[in-house]
Amino acid sequence: MHGLIGFGSGIYAVDSGYTGPDVAAIHLIEEGGRAALVDTGNNESLRYVLAALAETGLTPASVDYVLLTHIHLDHAGGAGAFMQAFPNAKLVVHPRGARHMIEPSKLFAGVSAVYGPERARALYGELVPVPAGRIVEATDGLELDLAGRTIRVFDTPGHARHHVCYFDTCSRAFFTGDTFGLSYRTLDVAGRPSIFPTTTPVQFEPDAMHASVARMEAEQPTAMYLTHYAQVQDVPRLAADLHRLIDAHVAIAERHVAAGANRKAAIEADIWTLVGEEAQRQGWTVPEAEWRRILALDVELNAQGLDVWLETRDRA
Template structure:
């Protein structure tokens, strides 16, 4: 299947084609002829998911759940369109995010403040409201049944206060959204992945992120399924790298805390330097021009998020 990869246990990654190939995955979980989708990408991603369902022999009516890890629009922008396309589905979302799915105008305004209105509209299009009676609040410990397959909710702040991860009891794996960072397959070296935290504005909280990662580690998961991008194993090594790199991001921010108007620019410069150090440490074979292009938006947003965190800490 074009843009779809199978991992066993009924788990598939569907490339949402968000900003390019291999950037954002929508995960499909199939069990007993029923389906759950983890995250949605933007409205344009719906076509790719419909095609994946068709090629796995599933009708739109087979989708029982659309599971949002959080409401950043590269993860949730297509939620309204997905709910229109999948008539039996319930939308599962953190209680802090539920109201924004029902009435998304403030959510889009917040994204427009980060990207600018024109860029936000080009990336995400129109946000479609979700009927309130089709929303399930993803509270800590909630267990969902997909044809008897139990999927458990973990409240995992750090990247955002409205972030949850989903633990699949069949594969013993987490669907991690952004809490377990990003790991692009283009940067793999002989099948060995690298990982990088995402400190996107506006709710980065390093202590909470450390705690959420440690909490998932304690379950000894077989794999992590990241929105950016798909399956990684070797979880203890990657978790250790994440903890180290979160601390490195915090150190960069604190170094420039008093820099005034140029603070964000200085933070971004030093985050790029950190990326370069990781390229050397991990032995990336992708040319520098290509890994810079791949990571450009992430580095920009990480710097912005660190800048916001400096002002928000202690409040």
């Protein structure tokens, strides 16, 4: 599916098509005939967003903001292409990420180190630079005006130091990127979502992630809109699970701190054990082969991130 899912209050999710259906959502916020988009997927995602705008009666000229939660390319790979398509838009991005939107070569080199050059190019294509004059730095507390609707920036490190979340004061909901974890709709049980943290390389910091989640909890949000994937409610329960699972990931990493060359593989095996325990705790109804397929890339990246975290923590 690549059409709109409407949640009320002018908020929609558009499937970006990134690596398959129901993996990564781009969120559309509409107010008074003006629009903001949260995250971009990759270059190929643009066509789905253009179709979604047309379905709501909006045009490319209606887009005032492209809001990046952070610059990992499943969230920001299409930013340059989006800015070419939306002539009136400003790109809003963490100050640490702005220079990489202007000159994305180091960003692509970094993702190539994680995925390998061929896979990175297949996933993201050519990254399009964004002119510096069209960038707004997303500093903590910045308020953006969308046709009278206020969207506030929260600096939320933990997944990455260049991560922000956006609080929509109209719906009192957050657009959380990866800071509030992953929650795939296929794993819902009778409409009840599960949550799982994302500790991907290279800037996972557990204390910061706990603090960012707690800071958002304190606003008593009505919902969280996750890039992976779309709306979740029952925020207090999910936040408690997220805190618990962040600690579980840290415990796994510390258990293998001296594992040497086999450390990443040992961490990954233990994360799969944790996922199996969570499947039982949450009562997932999909077969094990299916939840392994859904979470395969996330588990691999979480293990890489924990391995890197141990290295950087030990050097500090």
